[in-house]
Amino acid sequence: GIQVEQSPPDLILQEGANSTLRCNFSDSVNNLQWFHQNPWGQLINLFYIPSGTKQNGRLSATTVATERYSLLYISSSQTTDSGVYFCAVGSGSARQLTFGSGTQLTVLP
């Protein structure tokens, strides 16, 4: 099946800093979603972005499907941005999402 790799595995930032999280995948995809798992365990849907670029406030995402990667940008980070960020992909005739192992983000005040 498709492989999903996320980097970096851990990231510590000072409040106000910017960051870029990366997701590489091993095959063509027809679905790519970015999630934020908060400290309470909730999975928050950030972007549905199988290709192209989207922005939502301080967050934006870009997927370059032909080169098999996606980037999540967080600008002016806040302590509430802390948590784990997951990239999940769907590929071919598969019906499920395959998740990466996540990036643990800690934003310090």
Next chain:
Amino acid sequence: DSGVTQTPKHLITATGQRVTLRCSPRSGDLSVYWYQQSLDQGLQFLIQYYNGEERAKGNILERFSAQQFPDLHSELNLSSLELGDSALYFCASSPSGQVGVSPQHFGDGTRLSIL
């Protein structure tokens, strides 16, 4: 709020017992997916139902079963529970049965602890 409702939020039980997790999908969504998040395995797909029919199976143990009812809510049944079944169980829903057509929306999960 994703619109996907999972109950209960927390469940504590003992080894050998059986539990049922419930999921109500977003209004209008026909597809329900179950995922398991454990410390050692990460987030893994278990099973998918679309409009009452099983459509895909992932790494679901034989001790686990699921069904989707005519009102589209779904239940995940876990039996002969073992310590290793302790995990966060998520339900997701989407309008379509195809992963590439629309995003999946996730509930808040059920945290299962086996003592």
